[in-house]
Amino acid sequence: MAELKMRVWRGDDQGGALQDYSVEVSEGEVVLDAIHRLQATQAGDLAVRWNCKAGKCGSCSAEINGRPRLLCMTRLSDFEPGETITVTPVRTFPIVRDLVTDVSYNFEKASELPSVSLPPRDADGKRRMAQVDVERGQEFRKCIECFLCQNVCHVIRDHEDNKPAFAGPRFFLRYAELDMHPLDTHDRRELAQGAAGIGMCNITKCCTEVCPEGIKITDNAIIPMKERVVDKKYDPLVWLGEKIGIRNKDTDGREAAPKKQGSPVKRPAGKA
Amino acid sequence: MAEINESIEKHQYDVVVIGAGGSGLRAAIAAHDAGAKTAIVTKSLLGKAHTVMAEGGIAAAMGNRWPEDNWEVHFRDTMRGGKMLNNWRMAQLHAQEAPERVQELEDWGALFDRTEDGLISQRDFGGHRYARLAHVGDRTGLEMIRTLQQRAVELGIDVFMECTITELFKDDAGAISGAFGYWRETGTFIAFEAPSVVLATGGIGKSFKVTSNSWEYTGDGHALALRAGAALINMEFVQFHPTGMVWPPSVKGLLVTESVRGDGGVLKNSEGKRFMFDYIPEFFKAETADTVEEADRWYDDKKNNRRPPELLPRDEVARAINSEIKAGRGSPHGGIYLDIASRRSPEFIHKRLPSMHHQFKELADVDITKEPMEIGPTCHYVMGGVEVDPDTELSGIKGLYAVGECSGGMHGSNRLGGNSLSDLIVFGKRAGEAAASYSSGVQTRASVDGELAAAEAAALAPFDPKGDENAYTIQADLQQTMNDLVGIIRNADELEASLKEIDKLKERAKHLKVEGARAYNPGWHLSIDIHNMLLVSECIAKAALARQESRGGHTRDDYPGPDPVWGSKNLVLTLNASGDGVELAEKPLPVMPDELKKFFEDK
Numbered sequence: 033m034a035e036l037k038m039r040v041w042r043g044d045d046q047g048g049a050l051q052d053y054s055v056e057v058s059e060g061e062v063v064l065d066a067i068h069r070l071q072a073t074q075a076g077d078l079a080v081r082w083n084c085k086a087g088k089c090g091s092c093s094a095e096i097n098g099r100p101r102l103l104c105m106t107r108l109s110d111f112e113p114g115e116t117i118t119v120t121p122v123r124t125f126p127i128v129r130d131l132v133t134d135v136s137y138n139f140e141k142a143s144e145l146p147s148v149s150l151p152p153r154d155a156d157g158k159r160r161m162a163q164v165d166v167e168r169g170q171e172f173r174k175c176i177e178c179f180l181c182q183n184v185c186h187v188i189r190d191h192e193d194n195k196p197a198f199a200g201p202r203f204f205l206r207y208a209e210l211d212m213h214p215l216d217t218h219d220r221r222e223l224a225q226g227a228a229g230i231g232m233c234n235i236t237k238c239c240t241e242v243c244p245e246g247i248k249i250t251d252n253a254i255i256p257m258k259e260r261v262v263d264k265k266y267d268p269l270v271w272l273g274e275k276i277g278i279r280n281k282d283t284d285g286r287e288a289a290p291k292k293q294g295s296p297v298k299r300p301a302g303k304a
Numbered sequence: 305m306a307e308i309n310e311s312i313e314k315h316q317y318d319v320v321v322i323g324a325g326g327s328g329l330r331a332a333i334a335a336h337d338a339g340a341k342t343a344i345v346t347k348s349l350l351g352k353a354h355t356v357m358a359e360g361g362i363a364a365a366m367g368n369r370w371p372e373d374n375w376e377v378h379f380r381d382t383m384r385g386g387k388m389l390n391n392w393r394m395a396q397l398h399a400q401e402a403p404e405r406v407q408e409l410e411d412w413g414a415l416f417d418r419t420e421d422g423l424i425s426q427r428d429f430g431g432h433r434y435a436r437l438a439h440v441g442d443r444t445g446l447e448m449i450r451t452l453q454q455r456a457v458e459l460g461i462d463v464f465m466e467c468t469i470t471e472l473f474k475d476d477a478g479a480i481s482g483a484f485g486y487w488r489e490t491g492t493f494i495a496f497e498a499p500s501v502v503l504a505t506g507g508i509g510k511s512f513k514v515t516s517n518s519w520e521y522t523g524d525g526h527a528l529a530l531r532a533g534a535a536l537i538n539m540e541f542v543q544f545h546p547t548g549m550v551w552p553p554s555v556k557g558l559l560v561t562e563s564v565r566g567d568g569g570v571l572k573n574s575e576g577k578r579f580m581f582d583y584i585p586e587f588f589k590a591e592t593a594d595t596v597e598e599a600d601r602w603y604d605d606k607k608n609n610r611r612p613p614e615l616l617p618r619d620e621v622a623r624a625i626n627s628e629i630k631a632g633r634g635s636p637h638g639g640i641y642l643d644i645a646s647r648r649s650p651e652f653i654h655k656r657l658p659s660m661h662h663q664f665k666e667l668a669d670v671d672i673t674k675e676p677m678e679i680g681p682t683c684h685y686v687m688g689g690v691e692v693d694p695d696t697e698l699s700g701i702k703g704l705y706a707v708g709e710c711s712g713g714m715h716g717s718n719r720l721g722g723n724s725l726s727d728l729i730v731f732g733k734r735a736g737e738a739a740a741s742y743s744s745g746v747q748t749r750a751s752v753d754g755e756l757a758a759a760e761a762a763a764l765a766p767f768d769p770k771g772d773e774n775a776y777t778i779q780a781d782l783q784q785t786m787n788d789l790v791g792i793i794r795n796a797d798e799l800e801a802s803l804k805e806i807d808k809l810k811e812r813a814k815h816l817k818v819e820g821a822r823a824y825n826p827g828w829h830l831s832i833d834i835h836n837m838l839l840v841s842e843c844i845a846k847a848a849l850a851r852q853e854s855r856g857g858h859t860r861d862d863y864p865g866p867d868p869v870w871g872s873k874n875l876v877l878t879l880n881a882s883g884d885g886v887e888l889a890e891k892p893l894p895v896m897p898d899e900l901k902k903f904f905e906d907k
Contacts, residue, residue, distance in 0.1 A: 044823065060552020062667070072776035076827030077820025081349070083518045086558050086663065088446065089352045105666055128489050129824040139350065139457075139465075147458040148413035158368075159410055160422030166415045170440065173415055173447060177351050213413070296456075297350065297463045300487040300494075301313040304822040 033058050036066055036108065037116040040078070044129045050118065057108055063117060064092055064103035067131075079130035087244060090178030094131050095120045100180045100242045103131075122183040138179050139297040141199045144227060145206055146289040149218045165214040172209035172253055174245045175202060181239035181249060187232050199228035201239035201249050208253035211260065218289035225261045227291050230254065312756055313494045317343045317462075318743040319736070320483055320498040322469050322525065325353035326445070326728030327708030327735075328504030329452035330405075334736025335502070336461050340743055342736075343496065344456065345464045345485065347520055351453045354506050354518050355728065358445025359561035359659065361427055361437025362409075362729075363722030364402035368423040370434035370606070375399040377433055380903045382723060384587075385431040385617045386687075386716020387856045388871060388904075389538070392896040393694035394714040397734070402726040405733065406438050414451040416440055428566040431617040431720040433591070434606070442561050442659045448725055467494060469524070470832055471759045472501060472532045472704070475750035480532070480703030482752040484759040488829060491822025493760055499746040500703045500739035503529060503690060504732070507709040508542075508840045510779075512683035513787035516548055516559035522833040523840030525710035529690045530839060530886065534699035536877045537712040537891075539688035539840070540847035541857040543719055544792045546571075546621035548682025550639035555667050557682040560642065560660060562721040564677075565614045567656050568603060569644035571625065572676065573633035579640075580613035583624035588616055619718040619856050622681040626792050629680065639680035645673055681792055685724065687715045687857055688843070691876065696738035697731050703742060705735040717856025766831035771817035775831040778816075782809055782837060790845050795862045799849040806842050810884070813838060843886050847875045850888055 036057045039050040055069050064082055071078045082092040085104045092103040097111075097118050111117060125133035153159050181201035187194050199207075207224045210216055224230045235258075237250045247253075319335040321328045324346035335342040346353065365378040378399035383390050410416060410424065416438050417425040426435045440447040456463070469485035482497040505525030509517025526536055547560040565571075573579050581599075584592045592613050593599035599612035614621065625640050634640055644653060650673035654661060657672070664670040664677060690699050690706035691713065697705045708728045715723065766775070789802035816831045853867035854860050873890045880887045 058553060060668075061554040065554045071826060072774075072780070076774065076776065076818065077825040079824040079826060083348055083352045083354070083520065084357050085518065086357065086555070087666065088443070088659070089356045089518070091349065091352050107667070132489075132824050134489075135349065139463075142454075143457050143460075147454050150411060150413075153407070153411070157407065158366075158423055159407075161415075161418055162422055163418040163425075166418060169415045170417075173440070173450060174443065175450075176356070176446065210413075213415070292458075294460070296460045297465055300490040300492050302490070302492055304491040 038066060038070070039116060039118040040070070040130070041120040042078070042130050043127065045127050061108050062104055063096055063106045063108065063119065066108065067103060067119065079128070079132045081132055088176060090176030093122050093178045093180050093183065095122060100183050102178060102244050105244060124183045124189045135179055136297060136299065137195060138177070138182060138202065140295040141203050143295040144199070144292050145203060146218060146220065146223070146292055148210055148213055148216050149289070150215045151217055159215065161214045168212045169209045171247055172205045174247055175205055176245060177202065178244060180242045180244065184238040184242050186236065186238065194232065197229045198232055201254065203228060204230055204233065204257060205247065205249055205253045208257045211257060217286050219286040220289045221261045221264050223289055223291055224257055230258055230261060312760070313492065315343065315496050316749065317341050317496060317498040319500045319502065319739045320345060320496045321502040321504055322483065323353065323504030323506060324350055324463070325355035325504060325506055325708065326448050326452060326725060327732040328502070329449070329456050330729045330732025331502045331504055331707055331736035331739070332461050333452065333455055333459065334733040335740040336459050338737050338740035340740035343462045343464060345467050345469055347466065347468045349465050350463055351449055353449060354520060355445045355449045357516070357518070357559065358448070358725055359442040359559065360429055360563040360566065361439030361444045361722050362402070362406055362448065362725040363429070363432060363436050363720065364406045364438055364726055365399060365436060366403045366406065366424060366426065366438070368419055369426045373434040373436060376903055378436065381432050382720060383716070383904070385720040386718050387866065388716065389855065389893065390716030391694055391713035391894060392900060393894065396900065397694060398714060398723070398727060398730050401730045405726065405729040409448065409451050409729070412451050412455045414447050427563060428615065429562055429721045430565065430615040430621065432722065437722040442563050442657050444725065464494070468829065468832070469528065470763050472528050473752045473755045474532060474701070478702065480701060481750035484756065486763060489824055491825065493763065495752055495756055497749055497752050499749060500705065500743045502735050502739050503704070503706040503710050504708050505710045507686045509683045509686070511782055511786050511837045511841045513783040514548065514557040515683040516545060516557055517683065523836045524833065525706060526689060526840045526843070527836035529699060529704065529706060530877070530879045532701050532704055533879070534701045534704055535691045536688055536843055537691045537874045538717070539686070539843040539877055540851050540875060541687035541717045542683060542844060543618055543685040543687060543857045544622045544681040545684035546618055546625050546681055547642055547679040549668065550678050550680045551637035551668060558663070559682065559684065560677060560679050561657070564642055564644050564657060564660060567644065568647045569642055570614055570647065572641040572643055573628045574635060575633060579628055580616070580621065580624055583620065584613050584616070585620060588620070592616065617718055617720060622792060623859060625681055635678045637678050639678040641676040642679045643676035645675055685709065685719055687717060687719055688712045695734065697735035698738060705739050707731045707735045717858060763832060766816040766818045766828060771815045773812045773815045773817060775816050775827060775834050778809055778813055778834055779830060779837065782841060786841055790848060793859050793861050794848055795860060796849060799845055802845045803842065803849070806838060806845060810838050839886065843877045846886060846888050847877060850875055
């Protein structure tokens with residue numbers, strides 16, 4: 033056992049401050065272990081989200097020495113001996129308490145996204161897709177919804193007013209996944225451009241850098257999706273075809289997906 | 305801070321589902337599709353439930369790899385894996401309906417790995433005769449929860465996130481009338497009026513020190529059901545997964561998927577010996593390879609070879625590992641070796657086991673493509689749960705349903721890997737439909753107003769300034785007790801001692817002290833959950849003491865073999881008259897009809 037110096041942000045939506053702690057830690061531990069020991073021995077009411085403690089659920093996102101990380105996947109041995117570890121809540125979302133933030137923005141954006149729409153199954157009741165075709169979407173479905181990509185995205189991290197018109201990297205990933213689904217019948221490009229605001233992304237790749245799953249969000253999802261949106265908008269043949277009515281509004285024979293409204297996620301009616 | 309009688313937020317629904325893992329989401333979707341006004345209430349954020357941690361796959365006899373596979377073979381494997389203590393009807397429905405439930409996930413956007421023909425791929429797992437698990441690498445649970453979550457959101461089903469249910473309400477006739485809980489974010493209370501409640505709260509593993517389970521697994525549904533007057537069965541059967549991480553200490557217990565063995569990994573002791581050949585039980589001799597050569601041939605030729613002993617059901621493998629460690633042939637950190645590095649190419653391992661590679665690399669500095677993993681048994685799953693009607697998942701209480709890990713019967717004394725994810729979606733759908741149908745027939749909805757004050761007072765009790773006990777300390781003491789005295793190998797003396805310890809902990813838990821206020825206060829949350837943990841721990845210890853035999857996930861070194869008399873009965877637990885403990889009774893197993901018995905007559 034060794035002593036670890038920690039500074040943890042404590043407070044709520046009315047304000048707060050970093051508090052100093054000293055906590056016992058042992059070999060092989062991660063930051064979440066230290067936080068848990070704080071809870072059990074010194075600060076029983078320290079608020080932190082966590083579930084799996086295995087990097088699979090994406091609950092314990094926070095900023096550690098200013099870097100957005102999962103608390104459960106950040107090992108204490110990554111830091112210099114004697115170094116003070118500072119833990120603060122993710123910055124882009126409103127504070128609830130201590131390390132817990134209100135991430136309902138993400139659930140609202142999720143509810144605006146039309147889901148997959150597949151044709152009927154094959155005659156034997158099964159579907160057929162090639163492994164190589166599902167792998168593109170599978171990369172994006174590795175997403176554990178830790179929302180660290182949303183947290184570091186400049187479009188919303190520093191510009192609260194962009195939030196209504198911008199879905200963020202996590203949901204561009206979802207647009208791209210649906211767009212690349214081998215059997216999906218919907219065209220989501222207008223939605224990605226309009227309602228989701230993919231055009232506001234200026235591909236600084238901050239999202240890709242923080243992704244704990246190593247998903248190439250910018251290169252494999254956002255840029256291809258941007259290109260497909262642009263193809264639709266500026267391809268002169270598409271434009272002409274639509275004007276003279278020989279092409280469907282949708283260039284792939286896919287139906288334009290409708291925008292959805294209203295998150296079904298409920299919030300508390302008041303405070304205690 | 306702990307004032308009573310604020311006005312309580314109240315909602316009316318036809319069906320309230322507690323829990324948002326695979327079974328809860330599937331139940332809610334089914335209830336919604338049947339026309340019921342449905343709410344999902346979850347302790348965590350949507351999409352974080354324990355289902356995300358499931359790795360290997362969903363067992364369903366789709367026959368995509370082996371056309372010989374069908375529901376009858378799956379049914380037989382499941383019953384034998386559970387040492388015939390399963391509720392036969394649940395095992396039958398499960399085997400029959402799992403394939404369509406998996407196809408349905410694909411309709412809703414799941415992207416499973418494919419066969420060469422483009423069908424859903426299926427992989428090998430312990431206890432399954434054919435390659436049967438539909439999978440997505442080693443993150444199948446994440447795919448399931450994301451698919452169901454996206455479907456539920458698409459349908460517009462109301463979700464109450466980070467909202468914990470503490471009590472169920474019943475009307476004068478003894479039927480369910482609603483539920484009560486608190487918002488974690490604010491600490492404010494919330495009440496639901498609903499004639500149907502579906503419990504989908506998962507398991508109990510957080511009562512054990514070494515566990516693969518998350519903080520949520522405090523036995524909430526088990527305890528809510530007991531307090532509402534329902535019964536639990538099979539609680540003595542706790543599955544210790546053979547392969548959990550053992551080092552570093554911080555991750556001790558973290559799951560290492562069975563797919564490592566399904567995909568060719570083998571178990572070795574410190575002498576480098578593949579020891580599982582020494583532990584093939586009589587019950588499985590006819591279907592298990594007894595030489596290394598035959599075992600290795602099986603991966604490519606299943607028709608002419610028998611299964612490697614590493615792929616025996618989990619209870620057998622966990623006991624074998626435990627014996628090797630006790631005999632002094634363990635690894636430096638008290639486990640044994642799981643080796644895939646020497647048996648498969650790095651490319652294969654990266655493709656099939658990406659999460660495992662990531663997990664060991666990040667958390668233990670071990671590259672599983674180059675060196676063996678150190679692993680040991682970890683508390684993983686409780687076979688026991690609410691006793692339900694097999695077709696509708698209705699408990700003994702009108703309007704109260706239970707699905708998934710918090711229900712009992714389906715898996716008997718031991719669950720086969722892959723049968724949990726399929727259990728969730730098969731019985732989730734059935735429960736949702738049954739709950740919706742029942743609610744549509746309930747004309748007058750009972751008010752819960754008369755119950756609110758007492759429920760509120762109970763939830764706020766830990767703020768009583770007279771208390772002096774720390775819930776975290778009691779939890780740690782309980783985890784140690786269960787690990788030491790009610791673990792993988794049990795005996796009467798230790799089980800009796802565990803019940804005394806649990807009684808002491810229950811006494812201490814009457815005097816809890818919570819620091820801070822009500823808004824997002826984990827210390828308060830645990831002070832409520834700890835009572836559920838103590839109640840289910842008592843169920844496990846009491847049933848384990850009563851069952852004087854060894855079977856599946858219950859091993860007694862004072863009664864080392866199975867006993868056919870015990871094999872014909874379940875142990876049933878109910879709340880005692882004073883409400884502060886549990887009572888135990890024996891009940892005969894439902895008798896399997898003759899047309900199903902025939903599957904067990906040939907070897």
